[in-house]
Amino acid sequence: MAEEKLNFQAEVGRVLDIVVNSLYSDADIFLRELVSNASDACDKLRYMGIMYPDLIAEGGEFKINITVDKDKKTIVVADNGIGMNHDDLINNLGTIAKSGSLDFLNNLSGDVKKDSNLIGQFGVGFYSAFMVADKVEVRSRRAGEEIGWLWQSDGKGSFSLAEAENVARGTEIKLFLKKTSAEYADAIRLRQIIRQYSDHIAFPIYMDKDGTLETVNSALALWTRNKAEITPEQYRDFYRHIAHAFDEPWLTLHYKAEGAIEYTGLLFVPEQTPFDLFQLDRKPAVKLYTNRVFISDDIPDLMPSYLRFVKGVIDTKDLPLNVSREMLQRTPVLEKVRKGLVRRLLSELKAKAKNAEDYAKFWNSLGKAFKEGIYEDTENRETIAELSRFYSTAGEDLVSLEEYVGRMKEGQSSIFYMTGEDAEVLRNSPQLEGFEARGVEVLLFTDPIDEFWPQAFPAYKDKPFKAVSMAGDELEKIKSAAGIEGDEVTKADLDTLLAYMKLTFGDAVKDVRTTDKLVRSPVCLVAAEGDISLNLERMMRLHQQPLVRGSARVLEVNPRHQLIRKLAEALKDEAKKPMVADAVMVLLDQAQVAEGEPIKNPAAFMQRITNFMLNGI
Ligand code: ADP
Ligand code: MG
Numbered sequence: 001m002a003e004e005k006l007n008f009q010a011e012v013g014r015v016l017d018i019v020v021n022s023l024y025s026d027a028d029i030f031l032r033e034l035v036s037n038a039s040d041a042c043d044k045l046r047y048m049g050i051m052y053p054d055l056i057a058e059g060g061e062f063k064i065n066i067t068v069d070k071d072k073k074t075i076v077v078a079d080n081g082i083g084m085n086h087d088d089l090i091n092n093l094g095t096i097a098k099s100g101s102l103d104f105l106n107n108l109s110g111d112v113k114k115d116s117n118l119i120g121q122f123g124v125g126f127y128s129a130f131m132v133a134d135k136v137e138v139r140s141r142r143a144g145e146e147i148g149w150l151w152q153s154d155g156k157g158s159f160s161l162a163e164a165e166n167v168a169r170g171t172e173i174k175l176f177l178k179k180t181s182a183e184y185a186d187a188i189r190l191r192q193i194i195r196q197y198s199d200h201i202a203f204p205i206y207m208d209k210d211g212t213l214e215t216v217n218s219a220l221a222l223w224t225r226n227k228a229e230i231t232p233e234q235y236r237d238f239y240r241h242i243a244h245a246f247d248e249p250w251l252t253l254h255y256k257a258e259g260a261i262e263y264t265g266l267l268f269v270p271e272q273t274p275f276d277l278f279q280l281d282r283k284p285a286v287k288l289y290t291n292r293v294f295i296s297d298d299i300p301d302l303m304p305s306y307l308r309f310v311k312g313v314i315d316t317k318d319l320p321l322n323v324s325r326e327m328l329q330r331t332p333v334l335e336k337v338r339k340g341l342v343r344r345l346l347s348e349l350k351a352k353a354k355n356a357e358d359y360a361k362f363w364n365s366l367g368k369a370f371k372e373g374i375y376e377d378t379e380n381r382e383t384i385a386e387l388s389r390f391y392s393t394a395g396e397d398l399v400s401l402e403e404y405v406g407r408m409k410e411g412q413s414s415i416f417y418m419t420g421e422d423a424e425v426l427r428n429s430p431q432l433e434g435f436e437a438r439g440v441e442v443l444l445f446t447d448p449i450d451e452f453w454p455q456a457f458p459a460y461k462d463k464p465f466k467a468v469s470m471a472g473d474e475l476e477k478i479k480s481a482a483g484i485e486g487d488e489v490t491k492a493d494l495d496t497l498l499a500y501m502k503l504t505f506g507d508a509v510k511d512v513r514t515t516d517k518l519v520r521s522p523v524c525l526v527a528a529e530g531d532i533s534l535n536l537e538r539m540m541r542l543h544q545q546p547l548v549r550g551s552a553r554v555l556e557v558n559p560r561h562q563l564i565r566k567l568a569e570a571l572k573d574e575a576k577k578p579m580v581a582d583a584v585m586v587l588l589d590q591a592q593v594a595e596g597e598p599i600k601n602p603a604a605f606m607q608r609i610t611n612f613m614l615n616g617i
Pocket of ligand 2 (some may be wrong): 033036037126127
C-alpha cells in the first residue's frame with residue numbers, strides 16, 4: 001500500500017496547538033504519558049494472551065525500552081504490547097475518540113500547571129509528545145498480525161501512514177527533539193523523570209547504561225506491597241500516575257479485604273475537583289486486576305456514580321480470568337466487591353470527618369457529587385446524609401445534619417431548608433425573616449441534586465425535611481424572640497383584603513394567604529404544596545426543559561406589616577380602592593423581584609411606581 005496522507009481531526013489540531021504553544025513549562029509529563037500508554041498496551045496484551053495464547057507466541061515477557069541518542073537528539077519509547085494496525089493508528093492517533101475533547105478546550109484555564117494536568121486526564125496524552133518533539137515517528141505492529149506500519153507527523157495538521165518492514169510486535173515511538181527541548185536527550189534526566197512519574201509501572205522499563213540494559217523503575221505493583229514499606233511519596237506518585245493528576249491525594253486507602261471475597265484495594269480521593277466530575281463520558285477511574293493482571297478500567301458498576309471521583313486499583317483473586325467482559329460485569333463477585341468498597345470508603349470518610357477543616361476541603365471539591373448518594377444509594381443513604389455538609393443561616397461554616405438537629409428550637413419538629421442557586425442570595429430572602437426572628441436555623445440547599453433527594457430521604461432521625469415555603473403553622477408554634485409580635489389587623493379586615501387581592505390578581509396567583517415567615521417584608525411568593533419549587537422551575541427553564549410553563553404561585557402576606565394594615569384600612573374607603581388595586585399589583589411584582597424572577601409587565605409596574613411617587617412627594 002502506498003503512503004497515505006491524512007489530516008488530523010479538527011479538534012486534534014486545536015489540542016495540538018495548545019499542547020505545543022501553551023504547555024511548555026511542564027514538558028516532563030510527555031514521558032509519563034508515553035510510558036503510561038506503553039504500559040496500557042502491555043496490560044491489554046497480557047490480558048488477551050490469557051484467552052488467545054497465539055497472540056503472545058512471539059513472547060510473553062512484557063517490557064518497555066527507552067533509548068536516547070545524545071547526538072541525534074532523539075528518544076525512542078518502545079513496548080512489546082498490543083500494538084496498532086492501520087486503522088488503529090488512524091483512529092487512535094488521528095482523532096480524539098472521547099467527545100470530551102471540546103470540553104477539554106473549553107476547560108483550559110490559562111494556568112499552565114493546571115492545564116498540563118488536564119492533558120493526561122482528557123486522554124490526549126499521546127499528543128504531549130509534540131511538546132518536546134517537532135517530528136514523531138510511530139512504528140507499530142498489532143499482536144497476531146503480520147504487517148507493520150509507520151506513522152509520521154510534525155504535529156502541524158496532518159500525518160502520513162505507510163507499510164513498514166521489520167516492525168516488532170508492539171509500538172515504538174521515536175521523538176525528534178526540538179532545539180528548545182534538547183535537554184531531554186540525556187539519559188540521566190530521563191531516568192530521573194521515570195523514577196518520579198513511572199516508578200510503579202508494573203512492567204520493567206529498561207535503559208541502556210554503558211552497553212548493558214538496566215531496569216530503571218522498581219516495577220512492583222505497589223498495591224501488592226506491604227503498607228509499612230510504602231512511603232507517602234510512593235503513594236502520592238502512584239496516585240498521580242493512575243489519575244494523571246498533579247494534586248495530592250486527600251485520602252489514601254490501602255487495605256486487604258478478607259472473608260467471603262478477598263481483594264486488595266488501593267484507592268484515592270483527590271484533593272481537587274476532577275474536571276470531568278459532571279461529564280457523562282468521563283473515564284472510569286478504578287482499575288480492576290486479577291492477581292496483578294490488568295482486566296479492565298471500564299467496568300461501570302465497580303464504583304457507584306456518586307463515588308466516581310475515587311481513583312485507584314482493585315485486585316481480586318476471586319475472578320476467573322478467561323471470561324468475557326460482559327460476563328465479568330454480571331458476576332456476583334463484582335457486586336460484593338463493590339458493596340465492600342463502598343462500606344469501607346464511607347467508614348473512612350466518617351473518620352476523616354472528625355477534622356472539620358480537613359473535611360471541608362473534601363466537601364468543597366467533591367461534595368456536590370457525593371451528595372447524590374443520598375438519592376442514589378438506598379442502602380447507605382442514612383450514612384451519606386450524615387456525612388453531608390450544608391450551608392446554613394447559622395453562619396458561614398458548613399454544618400452537618402447532626403449539628404442542625406442539636407440546635408433545633410423548642411417546638412420545632414422539622415429540618416427547614418430553602419433551595420436556590422446561591423447561598424448569599426438565599427440568606428437575604430424575605431422568606432427567612434420569620435425564621436431569623438425566632439432564631440430557627442435554615443439549611444441553604446444550593447446544588448441541583450438538593451431539589452431531589454429530600455423526596456427519597458424525607459427525614460433524618462425522625463425529623464422531616466421541610467422547605468421553608470411549606471413551613472405552614474409550625475413556625476407559629478416556635479416561641480418567638482421579642483420584636484415580631486406587632487398588632488395584627490382584625491380578622492375581618494384582613495379577610496376582606498385577601499379576598500380583594502385574589503380578585504385583583506386573577507389567574508396570576510394560585511392563592512393568597514397569611515404567613516408567619518415574614519417580618520420586614522409585607523409579602524413573599526412561594527410554590528403551592530405539591531408544585532415544583534421556584535428554584536427547580538428556574539433550573540428547568542435554564543436547561544430548556546419544555547415541561548415548565550411557570551405554574552401559578554401562592555402569595556403570602558405578613559399580617560403584622562404596617563403596609564398591610566394600612567391597605568386593609570384603606571379598602572374600607574371606596575375612593576381609595578383604585579390606589580389599593582395599584583398597590584397590591586406592585587406588591588406582587590416586588591415579591592417576584594425578591595425571588596429573582598422577572599416582572600411580567602415592567603411598563604405597568606413602572607407606571608404604578610411613578611404614580612405613587614408623584615402622590616407621595
Ligand atoms: P489514552 O491513553 O488516555 O487513551 P492517549 O492520547 O495517551 O490517550 O492515547 C490514545 C490511544 O492511542 C490509546 O487509547 C491507545 O489506543 C493508542 N496508543 C497510544 N500509545 C500506544 C501504544 N504504545 N501501544 C498501543 N496503543 C497505543
Ligand atoms: Mg494515555
